[in-house]
Amino acid sequence: MTPVLTVNDLKVTFQTPDGTVEAVKGISFDVKKGETLAIVGESGSGKSQTMMGIMGLLAKNGSVTGEALYGGTNLVGQPLSTLNTVRGSKITMIFQEPMTSLDPLYRIGRQIAEPLIHHRGLSKKAARARVLELLKLVGIPDPERRIDSYPHEMSGGQRQRVMIAMALANEPDVLIADEPTTALDVTIQAQILTLLADLQKRFGMAIVLITHDLGVVKHVADRVAVMRKGEIVEQGTRDEIFGNAQHDYTKMLLAAEPTGTKAPPPENAPMVLEGRNVIVDFDIGGGGLFGKARTFRAVDQVSIRLRQGQTIGIVGESGSGKSTLGRALLKLLQADGAFRFGTNDISGLDRAGMRPFRKQMQLVFQDPYGSLSPRQTVGEIITEGLYVHEPQLSRAERDQRAIAALKEVGLDPTARNRYPHEFSGGQRQRIAIARSIILKPKVVILDEPTSALDRSVQRQVIELLRDLQDRYGLSYVFISHDLSVIRAMSDHVVVMKNGKIVEQGDTEAIFDHPAEDYTKALIAAAFTH
Template structure:
């Protein structure tokens, strides 16, 4: 295949239509991307962003029919054979998928996986192959490539795994790079680094980049042009600054206005403490390898103290690995820790198993990935009622069903959901189901671990408003863990900033965000709000 000259149009679609059977999914999408240019494809979940890109490049699941003109340079993609597609993927077109852990084989080391991406299209072996792998790892700025080449995917952080996926995508100098939600669930500084890296690679290699995302803040800073999709139709397209400053589509205006806003209701100064911790520490002992000295223990949390009052939201922020989730797990007694933990007047760190089991009814958690936290083999009624069946075994079926229906109603879902399964719901609906499962036990403290990280901004805003309403009605106390400072500012009364397991800054949310004292806090804020 002929390689294009830098500056030419790399990829174009003309009236692309995509069908699942006879059902239309994408309606006449047209777009163009030039070498070195970044075009952002934006819209809510279900708008057709990913389907447009994957169907155009023959990466969609079976049963999909594609119509319309598709060009990669001068090559008409509709005329390619299966062997042509095999040659094109990974050579002229690279893809960075949304979830790097799913894109990497957990049974193969990092070096082998990058090597496979190379050898599928280049006859490199032995030392030459290893040198090319190291070169790619250096190009995406992975630290200590000589050591990481032997690492397993689970041994890398989220940002490092994403860099491995990028290295695989650019291994053969592609002309087009598809980046599908490349920063989902990454903290703000890592997300900024990843986007800067992708943009730098696009500039230096002359690649065209199609950035698929729902995050308009990323689009604002990293995309040259933007194309807005809604229900598979283009709403508007143009230069990013013009579209976001003067949107002509009502839908685009809705997306822009969906940025998290507002603030939680004030908490009375007389509100009692519902949870506290004093000098809380968590230390993990790494396993000892055969014939090697025992490695030094890893301090995940170091002497953290906090208080949480009734009706208050305490935000916990920091980069991946800072200790946010470990803190939540320690407070809920899900990991061993040292230090005092109090739930009201009850001390949890030295409670018996029976007492702790009873106390857990009053402190519930909503996990980051609602789909992974919901059993695919259980109906919504079984999922939401599970905790209630455990703590209140005396309740009959009708009483349980009534309480489940009430819990679903509180989070905006109807009784029609009772007999359905998790895969039948959207991401926002699954987040509401997880919330209903926690609320049905009437907890005093609710731990929210990255509850909005994978949701569109419009769905995020709905969830934030729901959480604030429930907090006001029921005087709930939230421990809100997030890497999204815009969401934290809309939710939290007070803020704790963690780094390497230690509290480096704390105070009222607006004070910390407007006048940060620590350079690390300033770095987080600049990455989130610039």
């Protein structure tokens, strides 16, 4: 079968103040009608820049050479007028983050209609009718109402479906999907992948899937190209890559899935953190001038007991109450219930009353990009807590503590004089961990600490967290929707849905013999890849 898109010796470069950066170094591949080609590799390998170069979407300082043949025409070097007849019509793209890819000021119906009006010349009325068809096609519930919704009024999974509807509007020959499921829960991820496969059969389109998730690749790809540092180091059929990988880098990626198990702490290990009958309500407005304000119950009568050296994994889909529960346990938001830290009843303590305990209770956030101040050096970031909790320390003593903390998380101590933007995502997450452990806490709550990271970097961070736990007897509450990470990290698992605990128990029992249908569905969605 003749390829629908053929790429030959494609090179992408960027001009920077430090000189020319070669992002893609002369790669070649093709994709046929009805075929799914997965391009895999770690962040920075050149996957996305390859497709941006083909589509003419590079930043101003970027340039591309080589061939990207579609319908006998080389897209590289074509004027914008030519590219615009292809982009959004014959070759379309689903971007990684739907919240930033969709315009927050326009209703989704208008955004999906735009390529229909531009490429097909449909009237607004005809385009709206087609948009309703597309919303039904991608499984958006109540499409007649949702067509007039704004992006912020939809869930992450629904926004991703909107992006797919927009990409499919003109029934393209090639669909480029750039990390289309990275930010989604496992059940939503499975639905999106099934949807893409069904639509591919219906339209016969080729799919180029850009991802670092080998579980997804194993589930959907026909052929695989493995990229590293701007080069394709290996490509072949899915079975060849997964069954008989040749390149050491490919073997490393395949071996990077989280492994191992966490032994439970001794039965007599003391309780370090407890929340009983925890309730968290949020005011969501409404009720008018005299009416009763409406509330949303995010956490509903949940009880948790964390022992020294234990890791409790909390799993569930977005909106299940995982992160809210974590913050409630640390008394970082208003919550009802009984709370204890060690032998201390902290239930009624206000902000000032909690300050003596803050040093012992730390939180690592999900986003290593957004959780570090860009205006502070790494040294200032990780020693910030020392100013509050150990004000007697001299500047030299704080600097020594920073050096020790950076060494503990595997970073060069000279990093303390640099800024967060100079580091990779994995390095930033290590900095965030250093910020929490510099105070020598007893409890660390980790809120999706690896979800933004490549699998190989995830594994490094997991091994670091295990090492720190063994060294200091730390207790973790590990919040994640990634069940493979939860399985590797936790000795006790709590499954949440709609603010309630639906099931909990030892990790092996939950994964090998789940009792509840919801738990079974989560595990099936996570491990069928």
